[in-house]
Amino acid sequence: MEYVQTLIYGIVLGSIIAVAGMALSLSYGILRFANFAHGDLLTAGAYFGFVFFTLLGWPMYVAFPLAMAVTACLTLGIDRVLFQRLRQSTPVILLISSFGVALIVRAGVQLAFGPDTQVYARGIEFPMQVGGLRIKPTHLYIVGGAIAIVIGLHLFLRRTKVGKAMRAMSDNADLARISGIDTERVIAWTWLIGGAVAGASGVFLAMDTQLHPVMGFRLLLAIFAAAIFGGIGKPYGAILGGLIIGIAEEFSTFVISPAYKPAVAFAIMVLVLIFRPQGLLSGVKT
Amino acid sequence: MPLLEATALVGGYGGADILHGVSLTVDAGEIVVIIGPNGAGKSTALKAVFGLVRVRQGHVRFDGNEIANQRPDRIVRLGLCYVPQEKNVFAGLSVHENLEMGAFIRTDDIGSELARVYEIFPALNERRGTRAGDLSGGQRQMVAIGRALMLKPKVLLLDEPTAGLSPRMIELIFDRIKEINRLGIGVLMVEQNAKFALSFAHRGYVLAMGQNRFEDTGPNLLANREVAEMFLGG
Ligand SMILES: Nc1ncnc2c1ncn2[C@@H]1O[C@H](COP(=O)(O)OP(=O)(O)OP(=O)(O)O)[C@@H](O)[C@H]1O
Ligand SMILES: [Mg+2]
Numbered sequence: 178m179e180y181v182q183t184l185i186y187g188i189v190l191g192s193i194i195a196v197a198g199m200a201l202s203l204s205y206g207i208l209r210f211a212n213f214a215h216g217d218l219l220t221a222g223a224y225f226g227f228v229f230f231t232l233l234g235w236p237m238y239v240a241f242p243l244a245m246a247v248t249a250c251l252t253l254g255i256d257r258v259l260f261q262r263l264r265q266s267t268p269v270i271l272l273i274s275s276f277g278v279a280l281i282v283r284a285g286v287q288l289a290f291g292p293d294t295q296v297y298a299r300g301i302e303f304p305m306q307v308g309g310l311r312i313k314p315t316h317l318y319i320v321g322g323a324i325a326i327v328i329g330l331h332l333f334l335r336r337t338k339v340g341k342a343m344r345a346m347s348d349n350a351d352l353a354r355i356s357g358i359d360t361e362r363v364i365a366w367t368w369l370i371g372g373a374v375a376g377a378s379g380v381f382l383a384m385d386t387q388l389h390p391v392m393g394f395r396l397l398l399a400i401f402a403a404a405i406f407g408g409i410g411k412p413y414g415a416i417l418g419g420l421i422i423g424i425a426e427e428f429s430t431f432v433i434s435p436a437y438k439p440a441v442a443f444a445i446m447v448l449v450l451i452f453r454p455q456g457l458l459s460g461v462k463t
Numbered sequence: 464m465p466l467l468e469a470t471a472l473v474g475g476y477g478g479a480d481i482l483h484g485v486s487l488t489v490d491a492g493e494i495v496v497i498i499g500p501n502g503a504g505k506s507t508a509l510k511a512v513f514g515l516v517r518v519r520q521g522h523v524r525f526d527g528n529e530i531a532n533q534r535p536d537r538i539v540r541l542g543l544c545y546v547p548q549e550k551n552v553f554a555g556l557s558v559h560e561n562l563e564m565g566a567f568i569r570t571d572d573i574g575s576e577l578a579r580v581y582e583i584f585p586a587l588n589e590r591r592g593t594r595a596g597d598l599s600g601g602q603r604q605m606v607a608i609g610r611a612l613m614l615k616p617k618v619l620l621l622d623e624p625t626a627g628l629s630p631r632m633i634e635l636i637f638d639r640i641k642e643i644n645r646l647g648i649g650v651l652m653v654e655q656n657a658k659f660a661l662s663f664a665h666r667g668y669v670l671a672m673g674q675n676r677f678e679d680t681g682p683n684l685l686a687n688r689e690v691a692e693m694f695l696g697g
Contacts (some may be wrong), residue, residue: 247612348553358567
C-alpha cells in the first residue's frame with residue numbers, strides 16, 4: 178500500500194513535469210534552443226495564480242486560465258523585447274540569453290512577492306481515504322488538468338492550421354519558409370502556447386507544494402530530463418519522460434534522502450544522454 | 464516579355480561566387496530544362512531565382528515584379544513555387560497535411576486545389592493519412608510537387624524531381640509534369656536524366672561552371688554534337 182501511495186505522489190509530480198516538459202520540447206523543436214527560462218516561467222505562472230486566487234479571491238476556474246493567459250503574454254513579450262532580436266544568432270547565444278531572462282523573471286517575482294514561501298490557501302486540506310490510500314482533491318485537479326492540457330495540445334497540433342505549421346516548422350524549417358509559411362507568426366504562437374502551458378504547470382506545482390521564487394527553477398532539471406528522455410523537440414515523448422521521472426523521484430525517497438530527489442532526474446538525464454542521446458522514444462512514430 | 468526572366472545573375476553562398484552571369488527565361492506555359500555537370504551551379508541558379516541565394520548582380524523579374532533577394536513568402540504569393548532537390552517534404556506530417564502546408568498563406572477554400580492534386584497523383588489520394596516520411600521516393604516527390612501546386616503557381620521550379628527514382632517512376636513523374644504543364648503552368652526544372660527531359664522540353668539550357676554554355680530548343684540541343692559529347696554522355 179505504501180508503494181501505491183508513493184506511485185500516486187509520483188504520478189502527480191510526473192504530470193506536472195510532463196506538461197512542462199511537453200511545452201519545453203515543443204518550443205525547442207521550433208526555436209532550436211534550450212530555453213533555460215522555462216522553469217522561471219512556471220514560477221511566474223504560479224505567482225499570477227497567487228494574485229488571482231489568493232490575493233483577489235477569485236475562484237480557481239477563473240484564476241487558472243487567467244494565470245495561463247498572463248504567462249503566455251509575458252512569454253510573448255519577452256520574445257518581442259529580447260529573443261526576436263536574436264533570431265539569427267547561434268543557439269549558444271540564445272541559451273545564455275534565456276539564462277539572463279530566467280534571472281530577471283526570478284528577481285521580478287522576488288521583488289514583488291518577497292523571498293518567503295507562500296501557499297494558495299491556508300488550512301489543512303483533508304485527504305479522501307480511498308481503500309487505505311490518501312488522495313487529496315488537489316491531486317485529482319492536477320492530474321485531470323494535466324490530462325486536459327495534453328489532449329488540448331494534441332488537438333491543437335493535429336487539427337489547427339497553426340498547430341500543423343508548428344509541426345511542419347519543427348520538421349523542416351527551411352521547407353516551411355520555402356512553402357511561404359509565415360515563420361514569425363508560427364514562432365509567436367509557439368511562445369504563446371509554451372507560455373500558457375508553463376503557466377499552467379506553475380499553478381499545478383504551487384497547488385502540489387508551495388510558492389517560492391525558485392520553485393520553477395528547481396524543477397527545471399527534471400523538466401529538461403523529461404524532454405531529453407522523450408527526444409527533445411518531440412513533445413509527445415516528454416509525457417512519458419515526465420511521468421517516469423516523477424515516479425522515479427518519489428520512489429527514490431525509499432533509499433535516499435528526499436533532499437536528493439533532483440539528483441534522480443539528473444542521473445536519468447545523464448544515462449539517457451550517454452546511452453540514447455536521441456531520446457528513448459526516437460524512431461517511435463507519433 | 465517572358466513570364467520569368469533572370470538576367471546575368473552573379474552570386475553565391477557568401478564566399479566565392481558560384482554563378483558568373485547566368486541568364487534564364489521561361490514563358491507562360493513552357494517547359495524549360497537546365498542540364499549540366501555536377502557542381503555546375505544548376506541548383507544554385509534555381510535558388511537564386513527563388514531568393515534563397517544572394518544575388519549580387521543581375522535581375523530576376525517575374526510577372527512584372529523584381530524578385531531578386533526577396534523573401535520566399537512574397538515570391539510564392541506572386542505565383543512562383545519551388546521544390547528543392549532534397550528534404551522536400553515534411554516527413555512527420557501526413558500527405559494531406561503536407562499539401563495543406565503548401566497552401567498556408569491562403570485564407571480561401573483550398574478544396575479545389577486539393578482535388579486537383581489528388582487527381583494528378585491518384586497514388587497520393589490513397590495515402591492521404593500516411594506520414595510523408597514513410598512513402599517511397601517517387602511518392603515523396605509527388606507530395607513535394609503537389610505541395611508546390613497548392614498555391615496555383617504560374618511557374619514551378621523543380622530541382623531534379625526524378626533523382627534516384629526507378630525508370631518506371633521517372634517516366635511517371637515526367638508524364639505528370641507534362642500533365643501539369645498542360646494545365647498552363649510553366650516549368651523550369653533541373654534534370655540529370657537529360658536526354659529524356661530534353662525530349663519533351665520546349666527549351667533547354669546547358670550550364671557549366673556557373674555560366675550559360677548552350678541554349679536552344681529541346682530537339683536542337685539533343686541534335687547538337689558538342690552538347691551530346693560533353694554533356695549527354697555521347
Ligand atoms: N549551401 C552551400 N554553401 C556553400 N557552397 C555551396 C552550397 N551548395 C552548393 N555549394 C557549392 O556551389 C557549387 C554549385 O553547386 P550546385 O548545387 O548549384 O550544383 P549543381 O549543378 O546543382 O550540382 P548537382 O548536379 O550535383 O546537383 C558547388 O561547388 C557546391 O560546392
Ligand atoms: Mg543540384
